[in-house]
Amino acid sequence: MLSYRHSYHAGNHADVLKHTVQSLIIEALKEKDKPFLYLDTHAGAGRYLLSGEQAERTGEYLEGIARVWQQDDLPAELEPYITAVSHFNRSGQLRYYPGSPLIARQLLRDFDKLHMTELHPSDYPLLRQEFQKDERAKVLKADGYQQIKAQLPPQSRRGLILIDPPYEMKTDYQDVVKSIQEGYKRFATGVYALWYPVVLRQNIKRLVHELEETGIRRILQIELAVLPDSDRRGMSASGMIVINPPWKLEQQMNNVMPWLHKTLVPSGHGHTLVKWITPE
Numbered sequence: 707m708l709s710y711r712h713s714y715h716a717g718n719h720a721d722v723l724k725h726t727v728q729s730l731i732i733e734a735l736k737e738k739d740k741p742f743l744y745l746d747t748h749a750g751a752g753r754y755l756l757s758g759e760q761a762e763r764t765g766e767y768l769e770g771i772a773r774v775w776q777q778d779d780l781p782a783e784l785e786p787y788i789t790a791v792s793h794f795n796r797s798g799q800l801r802y803y804p805g806s807p808l809i810a811r812q813l814l815r816d817f818d819k820l821h822m823t824e825l826h827p828s829d830y831p832l833l834r835q836e837f838q839k840d841e842r843a844k845v846l847k848a849d850g851y852q853q854i855k856a857q858l859p860p861q862s863r864r865g866l867i868l869i870d871p872p873y874e875m876k877t878d879y880q881d882v883v884k885s886i887q888e889g890y891k892r893f894a895t896g897v898y899a900l901w902y903p904v905v906l907r908q909n910i911k912r913l914v915h916e917l918e919e920t921g922i923r924r925i926l927q928i929e930l931a932v933l934p935d936s937d938r939r940g941m942s943a944s945g946m947i948v949i950n951p952p953w954k955l956e957q958q959m960n961n962v963m964p965w966l967h968k969t970l971v972p973s974g975h976g977h978t979l980v981k982w983i984t985p986e
């Protein structure tokens with residue numbers, strides 16, 4: 707079943723959190739003058755028109771990137787992310803939202819590599835077209851979970867693996883844990899960043915518990931809730947679970963979360979969280 711289209715949700719509060727974390731990890735990997743692989747297992751279409759029919763229908767970006775875009779007191783931690791978004795909106799008017807592959811494309815260096823997988827028959831060709839002329843990039847119409855096995859460890863022995871499934875199938879909650887285990891067996895020093903939605907809190911509790919059970923150490927959880935937990939209202943929060951986070955990430959997220967929460971949730975509902983699931 708592939709009914710999910712990210713174009714309905716691009717630039718929402720969950721994307722703001724996800725892409726902030728993604729950008730900070732990429733910037734940290736760039737601190738060493740050595741190449742790395744960016745592997746995006748569920749890459750989406752790459753570019754989203756915010757005035758398009760799908761984004762306008764939900765208007766989710768209005769409560770996400772549009773709120774951040776209007777501010778002139780951006781914290782330093784948001785700079786790489788917003789610089790990437792600005793590249794696609796040079797007039798200053800917010801028209802396009804770059805998904806994770808295009809954010810990576812903007813931030814990576816000439817000698818880094820980007821490998822992306824996307825299964826949707828409409829989104830895959832759009833993504834492939836975006837990267838037609840980029841010699842660093844490989845775009846595959848393939849199952850993202852399989853690619854974790856197929857592509858790790860990277861030749862460079864350094865990398866960020868972004869795992870961002872739509873969770874339209876319940877099995878995604880188990881598949882992400884299995885694929886992290888598979889990846890970790892092959893490449894234990896990689897940085898793994900897993901996105902999750904909070905729709906039913908019990909699914910996330912179980913996910914966190916299963917990650918604890920793997921025995922993997924250094925797992926950081928970052929979450930931003932726009933509403934209290936509920937079983938009726940759809941997605942009330944989203945988060946990123948990062949394995950082997952760069953050493954500065956915890957502090958950077960502690961710095962920026964109050965600003966993000968205040969900006970994205972003017973009502974003050976919800977909460978933020980930066981906490982170790984398993985420390986060293």
Ligand SMILES: C[S@@+](CC[C@H](N)C(=O)[O-])C[C@H]1O[C@@H](n2cnc3c(N)ncnc32)[C@H](O)[C@@H]1O
Pocket residue numbers: 708710711712724747748749750751752804805806807823824825826829848849850851870871872
């Ligand atoms: C949440 S969206 C990705 C958004 C993107 N990572 C971003 O941040 O811009 C999830 C994508 O995964 C794709 N997808 C679903 N199952 C997949 C699978 N098994 N392998 C690869 N892609 C898959 C969907 O078609 C959808 O485009």
